Amino acid sequence: MTEEHGLENKEIHQEQRAISLSSMKPGQKGTVAGVKESGGVSRRLLEMGIVPGVAIKFVKTAPFGDPCEVRVLDCNLAIRKREAELIEVFLEELPIAFS
Amino acid sequence: MNTNMEPGRGIIVALAGNPNAGKTTLFNHLTGLRHKVGNYPGVTVEWRRGRWRAGSTEAQVVDLPGIYSLEAGSVDETIATDALKGNIGGLPPPDAVIVVVDSTNLERNLYLVTQLFELGRPIVVALTMIDLAEANGETIDTVRLSGFLKAPVVKVNASTGSGMEDLAAAVNSVAGSNPSFPVPVPENAESNGNALIFARYRFIANVVQESVRERGRDAHAVSDKIDGVLTHRVFGLIILLAVLLAVFQTIFSFAALPMDLLEKGFGSIGGLLRTALPEGMFADLMVDGIIAGVGSVLIFLPQIALLFLFISILEDSGYMARAAFILDKLMGGVGLHGKAFLPLISSFACAIPGIMATRTIEDTRDRIATIMIAPFMSCSARLPVYTLMIGAFFAAYPAFGFISVGAVMMLSMYLLGIVVAIVVAFVLKRTVLKAPPPPFIMEMPPYRMPDPRTVIQNIIERSWLFVKRAGTVILAISIVLWALAYFPRSEAGPARYSDPAAAAKETTAIGDAASATLQTEKGEAASSIENSYAGMLGRAIEPVIEPLGFDWKIGIALIASFAAREVLVSTLSIIYNVGGDADESSESLLAAIRNAKRDDGSPAWTPLTAFTLMVFFVLAMQCMSTVAVVRRETNSWRWPLFMVAYMTLLAYAGALLTYQGGRLLGFG
Numbered sequence: 001m002t003e004e005h006g007l008e009n010k011e012i013h014q015e016q017r018a019i020s021l022s023s024m025k026p027g028q029k030g031t032v033a034g035v036k037e038s039g040g041v042s043r044r045l046l047e048m049g050i051v052p053g054v055a056i057k058f059v060k061t062a063p064f065g066d067p068c069e070v071r072v073l074d075c076n077l078a079i080r081k082r083e084a085e086l087i088e089v090f091l092e093e094l095p096i097a098f099s
Numbered sequence: 100m101n102t103n104m105e106p107g108r109g110i111i112v113a114l115a116g117n118p119n120a121g122k123t124t125l126f127n128h129l130t131g132l133r134h135k136v137g138n139y140p141g142v143t144v145e146w147r148r149g150r151w152r153a154g155s156t157e158a159q160v161v162d163l164p165g166i167y168s169l170e171a172g173s174v175d176e177t178i179a180t181d182a183l184k185g186n187i188g189g190l191p192p193p194d195a196v197i198v199v200v201d202s203t204n205l206e207r208n209l210y211l212v213t214q215l216f217e218l219g220r221p222i223v224v225a226l227t228m229i230d231l232a233e234a235n236g237e238t239i240d241t242v243r244l245s246g247f248l249k250a251p252v253v254k255v256n257a258s259t260g261s262g263m264e265d266l267a268a269a270v271n272s273v274a275g276s277n278p279s280f281p282v283p284v285p286e287n288a289e290s291n292g293n294a295l296i297f298a299r300y301r302f303i304a305n306v307v308q309e310s311v312r313e314r315g316r317d318a319h320a321v322s323d324k325i326d327g328v329l330t331h332r333v334f335g336l337i338i339l340l341a342v343l344l345a346v347f348q349t350i351f352s353f354a355a356l357p358m359d360l361l362e363k364g365f366g367s368i369g370g371l372l373r374t375a376l377p378e379g380m381f382a383d384l385m386v387d388g389i390i391a392g393v394g395s396v397l398i399f400l401p402q403i404a405l406l407f408l409f410i411s412i413l414e415d416s417g418y419m420a421r422a423a424f425i426l427d428k429l430m431g432g433v434g435l436h437g438k439a440f441l442p443l444i445s446s447f448a449c450a451i452p453g454i455m456a457t458r459t460i461e462d463t464r465d466r467i468a469t470i471m472i473a474p475f476m477s478c479s480a481r482l483p484v485y486t487l488m489i490g491a492f493f494a495a496y497p498a499f500g501f502i503s504v505g506a507v508m509m510l511s512m513y514l515l516g517i518v519v520a521i522v523v524a525f526v527l528k529r530t531v532l533k534a535p536p537p538p539f540i541m542e543m544p545p546y547r548m549p550d551p552r553t554v555i556q557n558i559i560e561r562s563w564l565f566v567k568r569a570g571t572v573i574l575a576i577s578i579v580l581w582a583l584a585y586f587p588r589s590e591a592g593p594a595r596y597s598d599p600a601a602a603a604k605e606t607t608a609i610g611d612a613a614s615a616t617l618q619t620e621k622g623e624a625a626s627s628i629e630n631s632y633a634g635m636l637g638r639a640i641e642p643v644i645e646p647l648g649f650d651w652k653i654g655i656a657l658i659a660s661f662a663a664r665e666v667l668v669s670t671l672s673i674i675y676n677v678g679g680d681a682d683e684s685s686e687s688l689l690a691a692i693r694n695a696k697r698d699d700g701s702p703a704w705t706p707l708t709a710f711t712l713m714v715f716f717v718l719a720m721q722c723m724s725t726v727a728v729v730r731r732e733t734n735s736w737r738w739p740l741f742m743v744a745y746m747t748l749l750a751y752a753g754a755l756l757t758y759q760g761g762r763l764l765g766f767g
Contacts, residue, residue, distance in 0.1 A: 039535060040538075042293075043293065043296070044168075044538045045538065046293055046297075047210065047296060048167060048207065048540055049207045049210065051300045059323075059326075060326075060330065062330065062425055062427065063330070063332045063335055063336055064425070064429060065428060067424065067428070067539060069424065069543060071319070072207075073206040073207050074205075074207070075206075075207050076319070076543040076545075077540055077541065077542055077543065078423075078424045078542075079539065080427070080431070082539075083538050083540065
């Protein structure tokens with residue numbers, strides 16, 4: 001449970017450098033580091049459960065390159081690149097297993 | 100305590116929950132078919148309420164819009180918050196709130212629950228999709244969950260009906276009470292707006308960890324496999340095309356049979372009334388005005404029912420979100436939502452179901468932009484007009500190889516509509532509907548079997564709304580248009596016809612072998628429409644339409660076709676004395692149009708005139724049913740009037756450009 005939510009694990013990843021969600025590749029997993037402020041958009045993202053410390057998986061990109069699909073809190077969300085750029089993620093250190 | 104215990108009305112129960120959580124299914128189960136659909140005052144959001152026997156209590160259930168949060172400021176969220184606070188006129192604050200929570204997605208669904216507590220209304224949590232959660236290997240301890248939330252938690256299954264007694268008991272036990280507030284408020288909540296969001300999610304993480312056992316199996320395994328194909332780079336596109344084609348094929352062709360039957364049915368009702376009623380104005384009003392006018396709209400019912408069958412299945416199964424996911428990039432280019440695709444495609448059959456289908460688009464501006472451009476898709480009512488014009492003037496042209504000029508013309512009309520729609524959407528989203536683009540965050544719910552009951556109720560609801568709302572407006576306009584073409588009526592009849600011999604000669608000249616009596620009747624019809632108010636209007640607008648190359652007779656047909664595009668064909672038949680029942684492929688009508696003369700003896704039609712008329716029909720808002728539906732869907736007269744105004748202007752400008760441009764290039 002804790003592993004999945006990772007809310008308590010936040011500190012462990014702190015020294016890592018966060019990357020933008022939009023630069024993640026299909027199948028990659030990580031932990032949300034934060035959401036950059038941009039009008040009301042960041043609040044919307046936070047409310048959908050994309051809060052710091054939560055596990056996030058980049059599922060895939062749509063056939064025409066935008067939007068992308070991510071999994072957060074057991075739920076698949078489609079997010080446009082513009083919003084994905086606001087989300088910062090600590091990548092999982094382990095080599096990625098593509099499923 | 101704030102109860103609404105009035106005799107006969109019972110308690111008010113609001114139904115809240117995330118989209119896709121099974122709220123509609125539960126609502127339908129609780130209220131059966133005894134519910135009413137309305138609009139919240141001044142907005143496009145619909146509300147539904149119905150009666151529910153909650154144990155010994157009579158309850159009124161109000162279905163709130165599906166929302167993820169109470170504070171992000173969309174119309175749906177504002178409405179839900181207002182309804183819960185009792186700020187909506189005619190809707191007392193609820194005595195209890197049932198929050199529908201999807202068990203397979205507890206964390207995100209519980210977020211709304213934690214927010215709802217802050218409104219101070221007593222809450223009952225209804226857990227749906229329990230069977231799916233259990234299949235995923237999850238066991239939810241409702242007693243523990245209830246302890247943490249300090250509110251009753253009930254497992255329900257709307258398709259089997261289990262848990263309904265428990266739900267009723269829980270609602271009765273909390274109704275009117277003061278709820279306790281379970282979420283610890285962080286100290287910095289005042290200074291940091293996001294701290295409260297973090298606190299809620301931290302609370303939820305703790306609650307879920309303590310009350311859910313044995314998780315870990317991948318709940319998404321099946322959905323992910325399906326998605327591997329359905330949103331695949333190549334197969335996804337092919338399947339999407341196949342699905343759209345199937346929808347298209349069905350509403351275009353399979354609906355044709357019931358539509359034909361309805362048309363024949365209205366025809367025979369008209370015929371029966373004609374013989375049953377004494378000849379005169381009343382019979383004419385009933386048959387030519389009401390039956391013909393309302394009938395011409397009600398024949399679209401099979402298309403609407405079929406389209407909503409598809410929409411319900413696509414929505415409930417989760418495929419609609421995938422289609423929007425695939426197409427969002429294309430639609431987003433002109434500022435539209437990915438979900439605008441299906442309504443626009445449907446509009447090729449008929450803009451009415453297309454506009455009704457835009458309700459799947461949550462953002463109001465996106466939705467209105469889609470509604471505003473839907474009528475540019477060449478609908479089936481334009482086909483008779485294109486067919487008539489192409490048949491009269493372009494059929495004789497040689498074909499390039501296997502492609503005929505007629506087919507190219509037809510295709511270019513469809514393309515013109517699409518191009519104009521794109522441009523208009525682009526402009527609207529940057530002017531009238533300008534707003535910071537709403538963040539695009541769309542849930543892709545796991546694939547699920549659609550609930551047949553919800554699908555059927557959705558079809559019935561949409562069909563009935565169409566019949567009821569559109570029907571009343573259309574009835575009124577039908578009567579007005581009929582009267583315009585009917586009055587003033589001369590009692591003298593055929594005697595008024597200025598030159599019956601000339602009319603007979605013209606009829607013979609175009610090779611119509613009709614009997615003499617028939618000729619007189621047709622002459623009478625043509626004469627009365629020429630002398631009617633519609634005829635006067637036709638003459639009155641002649642100076643305006645002259646630059647488009649249209650004479651006053653075409654003007655009459657144009658005015659009549661503002662009711663419905665296909666009316667052009669029957670009006671032209673009446674004006675050119677071919678008889679009102681001629682259709683677009685009738686040889687006598689084609690000949691009559693080719694040979695029609697202006698008052699000065701020059702030909703009334705040239706190929707350029709015909710082409711100009713087609714361009715006008717692509718762009719003009721000539722469909723009272725669409726106007727009535729836009730009025731209903733946007734819940735104001737502002738948008739339908741704006742639509743009529745800008746489309747008419749655009750049509751005039753387009754036709755003017757075509758005709759004058761064509762003349763400069765030496766055509767016509």
